[in-house]
Amino acid sequence: MEGTQTPSLTEQAAAWLVALDGGKADLPAFEAWRDGDPRNAATFAQVAAVWTNLSDARSLASTSQPVPATQPARRMSRRQVLQAASVMGMVSVGLTGTRLWARSSATTAVGERRTILLRGGTRLDLNTDTTVEWIDDADNARVWLNRGEIALDIAHGAVALATDSVKANLAPGRYNARVQGTNSILLVLAGALNTPGSSRVGAGQQLIVGADAAMVTAEVGSNERDRTAGWRRGEIVLSGEPLDAILTDYNRYLTRKLAIGDPHLKAIRIGGRFTSNNPDDFLTALHASFGITVRQQGGLTVLYSQPHKIVPA
Template identity: 40%
Template sequence: MEEAAAWLAALDAGSATREEFEAWRAVDSRRAVAFAQVADAFEQIERLRTVHDPLPEPRRLGPVRLNRRNLLRGGVVAGGIAIAGGFAMQAAAREHAETGVGERRTVVLEDGTRVSLNTDTRISWRIKGETRSLWLDQGEIALNVRALAGPPLRLSANGMRFDLEPGAFNARREPETVALLVLKGTASAENRAVRVGALAQAIGRDISVHPAEAVAIDRARSWQNGQLVFEGESLDFVVAEFNRYLDDKLVVADPRLSRIRLGGRFTNTDPTELLKALDASFGIRAKRGESGAIMLSAS
């Protein structure tokens, strides 16, 4: 358990590589179990820490409760609790910021880096000496990284690490993937260069780097102005993107409508113009259900 805790601390601090960690974990299956237990305890305490985040925020996500059952889940007993307590002190050294659904917020880190948070996003960071670390725990961010002497800013998300040189970037984390778009400057991911205009996409341990489509660059810039941009995407995709910003979700009631493709530029927190366009162009009617969801069906 202590050895697993040491690896978590090293990965968190950036002093160990994923290759080194995977080599250690592959030796014995019990190591993977121990690491998962320690990481789980750390995550529970980290979430408790964000509930008491002193940074002012217009809205907050629902509280996360920590109880003895959750802390002991997976066999993290007395020794594991002591280790997790040590990580709680380390987590307290991080700063945190988050947004609710439909909100945007910009924070300036101690090194001058500006981070804009999109809807339903959570980040944490630690700036200490020459070490600059940022964690994308959920959602999407735009970064303007300041030029400073010393190492690049390290961005971590979904177990993937990106080193960001001075420039402008957009990063989005999904449950199983993370994508980094370089708008200005350069970055590296797993020792692969990611240059301006390129998109790095990671699924698990696999990463691909390729030129970004023009619409992807447009989207990365447009959300900061409160807009969504589409160029011939399916209605399913459009609805999924809009729902990131809405408390009352859009629902495609008729599966046959999912194949419809459309384009346009819309205000991301208000689907009114989208609904008008769907009605005018495709005869799709919108009706609000009892739960508040907006049901889309053919007229």
């Protein structure tokens, strides 16, 4: 009885490359495999180089003349890729090839913000409770927003941004991206973005994409600009929204959530600027303006109206 054939080093490297590029690899396991034998790192670098060369070739082909119908374009099979890798000369051994295809990642806790600087001058600001991944190419970085919200300042080059519902290519400029439920909301504050099969979205516009991939383009209002600028300073900026909507947004930043104890308080509208991860000033303003008091109940900060205070419905 024949045993199971062990995959060659080239096949193992190719499998790791596909998993890393798709974001499905077990990074500790990959690094253990790569560091366990110098031949593994060298073979992976070979395969990564082949993959990059094939991507470059496809990019060049997309800008050349169309292939005549009588001569259909041929796509290299996975086996051909592996064969090509096996006959290529050895490329520089080291971590360059491996790092090119391994996604880096960062996560912020509730109430935390974080800044990440990529090569080429791109800045990522992560808002509260956010998870982001990226491949740091100096000219064409790739960023995946898995949850939460980020701001992007792109100095030059291009950034390919992806969420569960949308993929977009971002030119140099300033952007804000948020995953809100099943929707992805992309704001273009400066610059322009393009999505596959859609028209250009320019400065002062936002793209809203639902889970069904339906896209809506709208203007970015001054309130939304203020809100976006505010969170980067650690502020909640309110422009007359009803209290129930305000608490939904505020609770993104708080481990001890705010709740409404009297239903008729939901319609109260509030304006102002408050610290996002500490609601004390906000609660003080509610008490001063509307006589609202708070009680600590079951891990929540619950808002109630005082009996003698008339609260607008």
